Amino acid sequence: MEIEELVKRFKEYVAEKIPEAEAIEIGFVNPIFGGASRQTYSIELRYVKKGKPVSERVILRREFESGIIETTVDTEFKAYRAFYGTDVPVPRVMWIEKDSTWLGTPFYVMEEIVGCEDKQMLFTVPPFDEVRDRVGEAFFRIMAAIATTNPADVGLEETLEAVTPEACWKRELDYWEADADKNELEPHPVFRAAVRWLRRNPPPPAQKIVIVHGDMRAGNFLFNRKGEIRGILDWEMMHMGDPLEDLAWSMNRLWSWSEPEKAGFMIPREKGVRIWEEASGFKADPDALFWWELFSSVKGIAIWISMNKVYADGTNTDPIVGYGGIWAADLQRRIILNQMKEIS
Amino acid sequence: MKPSADYILQMVAGTLMTRYVPMMTEEKAKAELGLSALLIGVVSEEMERAVARRVEENREVRGVFSRFLHVVGDEGLKARLSKAAQGQETDYRVSAMDKANCELLALLTEFHAHVEGLEGEDARAAEEAVWQALENWTKRREFASTEVFTQMLLASTVEKALEREAEFA
Structure with missing residues (x-):
């Protein structure tokens, strides 16, 4: 329009x-x-x-x-x-x-929340790098707050489909694999190998079923120069699931490609996990977290495949969709290959 | 064709980026033109390597099938792998090689899943060969423009953020 x-x-x-x-x-x-x-x-x-x-x-x-x-x-x-x-x-x-x-x-x-920024790459350069630690700490505390919110207390109990602690990983994996099946323009053998590994090595049941933002990462919140987070955005993939899902997605190396050890260019990954554990009371078992991190790459690739598909079939020819899909798919392929090399 | 097609595309992308993108005043139009220039750059990169990467990859995948055919227990799969291993390029148009490439990669995925379920040293060696092929598969699809884009995005993001900061100061 x-x-x-x-x-x-x-x-x-x-x-x-x-x-x-x-x-x-x-x-x-x-x-x-x-x-x-x-x-x-x-x-x-x-x-x-x-x-x-x-x-x-x-x-x-x-x-x-x-x-x-x-x-x-x-x-x-x-x-x-x-x-x-x-x-x-x-x-x-x-x-x-x-x-x-x-x-x-x-x-x-x-x-509109004004006077804020959302691009995480700003954390790598002055003057915005001054607030990266403060924003990072706030980010992981807010993520914990989402995970510890009772859906009934905020009126979401009827909105979000229930799932059991044992089945939540499978529901998410089934969904994103089916999404890739539907949209794939060419074979993605590393993606397929990762999906098989995830199925052979399921994570332990979720500690608790919680609200999952679904796209909780640097780039999807507004921060100011005081280091305050003023708004968490992009809730379109919100669902009930494992609290580790958001934690893992936030640490997808795609969000901090040139500084992979910092979650979203903010704070070291280990520090983020520690803050989240303390604030939420949940534990981030390293093996379970790795499972969800590999899943994050699978989900990422499925999304980039969809971007490539809608551009290729002409339903959305915005250049951000055309180039974004190619750019993100390139980086995510490199990330998932490295993850698979760790375990194969 | 001389100048070569990939060279022409590089020049077009460079002209758009250096001459016309700075002239744009509307933020969305500026960004979309810049991204369109990058898309042209990606196509230029892909054009230069399109045949090479498919020839190399098809040869490598067929080689994996040939070397490890003896590992496969499933007779139906074995027959398909054997047939694929004997294939060779006769039509060097990118579209034709791409079709063969997609078929080979689909079969490689099937082969990979099959050997993952097998025991023994040969199966592990086959898996290792598949992973080497997948590492090469990933490298062949990397774009140099990915790093360029990351730097461009940073520069324009900082510029816009500082402009906004001045506006709200």
């Missing part, structure tokens, strides 16, 4: 959502570059309410006609709503719209 059309339709939508608003104007619409799962826009909303001018910066997240990952905005919206006001910082959500007639696909709107 062209920006002009989006602005027109979004103004109409706001008018319906805030009937008392007058003189609704859109100050700016800036597409936020980089998202492969949603179209995201930063929007300045201006209107007059009860005679007073109001100016708000909001984020609009719209589903792609063809997404890389098969998720709906509903999961994200519910996650933000659930965690708002808890120890897990998230932006305040405003509206969700499942009716595609407004903007072509379902979308939701939330407040």
Whole structure:
């Protein structure tokens, strides 16, 4: 959808959502570059309410006609709503719209958290490197807070499908293997060898079934120059599962390619694990964690395969999808090969 | 064709990156043009090695099948491996070699799974040979532009972050 059309339709939508608003104007619409799962826009909303001018910066997240990952905005919206006001910082959500007639696909709107950054590579250079330790420590504590949140306490018990401690690893592995089966454009023999190893060597049952963010990593949160994390983002893959799943995903070396011993370019992996263990009360058994780290590579490759597929079949030809899929697949292949060399 | 196709693509990518990307003012358009230039760079890299990597890889995989055919217990699989091992390139178009390459890699995956379940020194030697082939498989698909992109991304991210910081100061 062209920006002009989006602005027109979004103004109409706001008018319906805030009937008392007058003189609704859109100050700016800036597409936020980089998202492969949603179209995201930063929007300045201006209107007059009860005679007073109001100016708000909001984020609009719209589903792609063809997404890389098969998720709906509903999961994200519910996650933000659930965690708002808890120890897990998230932006305040405003509206969700499942009716595609407004903007072509379902979308939701939330407040924009300003004055923050999200790219983890900033931790490698001044002046942002000054806060990397503080952000890293906060990140692992927040991850622990997610894992120790009772779904019933935040209204998520009906949203997330139940799974047993014994079966959670298999459910995730089955899902991502099937995803790769569906989208693979060419054979991926190392990926297949990793899947076989994971099945032959299952992890121990989860210590407890917890809320798993599903994409908990550097790059998916907003931090400021004080070293504070202001918002955990990108909840579209949230589900119930093993607490080690998020921990392992956060340490996928893809997120810190040139500094592999630092989790997300922030703090040493061992330190991150220690903070998470202390804050959550869970244990990160090294063998079980390795299983989930190898799984993270499998899941990563499945996602990059999907990116390559949607680009190749023409359903999403954004250059970020085209190049991103090639770039990430290259690095993830090297990572998974090294992991397999450790055990074969 | 002279200049060669890969050279032309490199020049086009370089011109886009150095001349036109800096002229773009809208952030998304600038990023998309830069990524399009990188995609052209990737295609240039792939074009130069497309035939070589398929010829080398097909030869290597057929070699693994030939050397370790005796390890295979399953007669059906053995027959397919034997047939594949005897194959050779007759059509040097990339599309034709790619088709053969995909078939060989699918068979290599099957062979790998089979020998993983076997006991004995020969099976372990076969597994080792497969892993060597997979290491080469990974290396043949590496792109030099991956490192370039990482550096570019860092530079533009820092620039934008500092701009935003000034805006909110």
